[in-house]
Amino acid sequence: xxxxxxxxxxxxxxxxxxxxxxxxxxxxxxxxxxxxxxxxxxxxxxxxxxxxxxxxxxxxxxxxxxxxxxxxxxxxxxxxxxxxxxxxxxxxxxxxxxxxxxxxxxxxxxxxxxxxxxxxxxxxxxxxxxxxxxxxxxxxxxxxxxxxxxxxxxxxxxxxxxxxxxxxxxxxxxxxxxxxxxxxxxxxxxxxxxxxxxxxxxxxxxxxxxxxxxxxxxxxxxxxxxxxxxxxxxxxxxxxxxxxxxxxxxxxxxxxxxxxxxxxxxxxxxxxxxxxxxxxxxxxxxxxxxxxxxxxxxxxxxxxxxxxxxxxxxxxxxxxxxxxxxxxxxxxxxxxxxxxxxxxxxxxxxxxxxxxxxxxxxxxxxxxxxxxxxxxxxxxxxxxxxxxxxxxxxxxxxxxxxxxxxxxxxxxxxxxxxxxxxxxxxxxxxxxxxxxxx
Ligand SMILES: [Zn+2]
Numbered sequence: 105x106x107x108x109x110x111x112x113x114x115x116x117x118x119x120x121x122x123x124x125x126x127x128x129x130x131x132x133x134x135x136x137x138x139x140x141x142x143x144x145x146x147x148x149x150x151x152x153x154x155x156x157x158x159x160x161x162x163x164x165x166x167x168x169x170x171x172x173x174x175x176x177x178x179x180x181x182x183x184x185x186x187x188x189x190x191x192x193x194x195x196x197x198x199x200x201x202x203x204x205x206x207x208x209x210x211x212x213x214x215x216x217x218x219x220x221x222x223x224x225x226x227x228x229x230x231x232x233x234x235x236x237x238x239x240x241x242x243x244x245x246x247x248x249x250x251x252x253x254x255x256x257x258x259x260x261x262x263x264x265x266x267x268x269x270x271x272x273x274x275x276x277x278x279x280x281x282x283x284x285x286x287x288x289x290x291x292x293x294x295x296x297x298x299x300x301x302x303x304x305x306x307x308x309x310x311x312x313x314x315x316x317x318x319x320x321x322x323x324x325x326x327x328x329x330x331x332x333x334x335x336x337x338x339x340x341x342x343x344x345x346x347x348x349x350x351x352x353x354x355x356x357x358x359x360x361x362x363x364x365x366x367x368x369x370x371x372x373x374x375x376x377x378x379x380x381x382x383x384x385x386x387x388x389x390x391x392x393x394x395x396x397x398x399x400x401x402x403x404x405x406x407x408x409x410x411x412x413x414x415x416x417x418x419x420x421x422x423x424x425x426x427x428x429x430x431x432x433x434x435x436x437x438x439x440x441x442x443x444x445x446x447x448x449x450x451x452x453x454x455x456x457x458x459x460x461x462x463x464x465x466x467x468x469x470x471x472x473x474x475x476x477x478x479x480x481x482x483x484x485x486x487x488x489x490x491x492x493x494x495x496x497x498x499x500x501x502x503x504x505x506x507x508x509x510x511x512x513x514x515x516x517x518x519x520x521x522x523x524x525x526x527x528x529x530x531x532x533x534x535x536x537x538x539x540x541x542x
Contacts, residue, residue, distance in 0.1 A: 153495055156498055157227075157491050157494045165222070169255075172249070172252075179199065179249075181196040181198050184197075189256075190470070197255055197356070198249075200248070201360055202247040205246070207246035209244055210365050211508050212370040212371070213225075213373070214370065214424075216251065216257070217253045217374065217424065218374060219260070219486075220257065220483050222252055222258040223486065223487035224375045227487075227497065235502070242509055244512075244513070245512045248356075253349050254349050260470055267343060269341055269342065271350065271424070275422045276426070278344075282421075283331070285332040287326055287328075288330075288338070293311075296338065296460045296464050300457070326418050328340065331422055353424075366515065369438040370439045371440055371508065373442050375443070375486045377449075380488075382500070385504065386410070386442075387399050388411075388439065388441070391409055394522065396409065398515075398522065402511030403504070424439065447488070455481045
């Protein structure tokens with residue numbers, strides 16, 4: 105065997121030979137020491153998180169509700185009268201309290217504000233409930249689960265409620281008058297053209313292209329998504345008055361006495377915006393507010409703020425944030441959208457257009473062939489049928505649960521000073537909250 109004292113020209117091959125020999129030896133030693141260990145790939149594939157993926161997510165609203173009620177027999181249903189699901193099943197918002205009824209700090213977890221986005225939120229709720237079987241909550245902290253806040257949309261795979269209303273645009277003060285959306289008015293006829301292809305579709309596309317050229321992409325997004333209160337057949341319709349779900353949310357808050365608690369943190373699970381599989385914690389609080397300070401301490405730099413411009417946000421009208429703001433005020437609550445990314449914006453626009461077209465021009469039958477196809481596309485967009493996406497969802501959901509419980513435990517114990525901000529959390533016009541929550 106040649107040694108390292110060979111000529112310089114031979115040095116490199118000799119070193120490689122020596123290195124290869126050492127590597128082979130190391131591999132042999134490792135293989136010997138690995139004897140008896142399980143295959144790492146198999147072990148990871150059988151991880152507890154992936155097992156939860158298989159059991160936490162549901163195939164339809166009915167199954168999701170059954171899982172929720174099985175885990176929480178104490179749940180209180182708020183039944184939606186006069187409507188049924190596709191399997192003739194009852195539709196309801198189900199709420200359940202877990203922990204000390206007198207707890208001063210509460211974590212509220214909401215699923216299904218936007219119908220089929222509930223498949224994700226329900227999955228997280230079921231995962232958290234399984235975790236809760238293994239341990240108790242911190243002293244002074246309780247959980248309130250709200251399952252299927254928009255049960256009709258959840259069951260029928262529509263983002264909107266049975267009123268055709270986007271629930272996350274429905275919390276404006278209707279008595280004060282709904283806010284205008286001039287951009288929407290300009291493009292109204294073109295958002296949902298009479299056909300999904302052909303001349304009328306091309307005319308609509310051209311009108312939108314011209315609007316973007318003239319006003320920019322951001323102005324278009326505001327026109328399309330900020331919310332409109334004039335066209336019940338249009339997209340992102342905020343309603344003419346409070347929806348059944350909005351009234352029921354208020355009833356739930358009253359039943360559990362949320363207004364008198366020391367602090368309430370609300371996590372509202374959404375999907376469809378952002379990087380695939382990542383759950384962005386979006387704050388709609390004013391940057392200088394006490395609630396935003398609590399968000400920053402509780403969840404750290406992963407919280408994005410529309411007010412600070414750390415998220416590519418547009419202003420939206422009438423979000424759920426306004427409900428909690430009116431109920432609890434600044435410094436006594438924290439409302440965050442946990443928004444999980446799925447596919448790109450163009451995909452979202454295509455699937456939402458097909459859904460709205462079916463409703464406005466296509467007869468609205470969601471049991472016939474095209475209706476079933478639209479439903480399936482909606483579900484696939486808002487809760488991808490991909491175990492890795494769901495794994496990322498649950499991982500992030502558990503992280504958020506851990507951070508929230510830790511923060512609330514500190515608040516309950518008095519070690520987390522809450523201050524009333526000098527500026528109120530309503531620095532924005534009363535009917536507008538910034539945020540990119542879909
Ligand atoms: Zn949403």
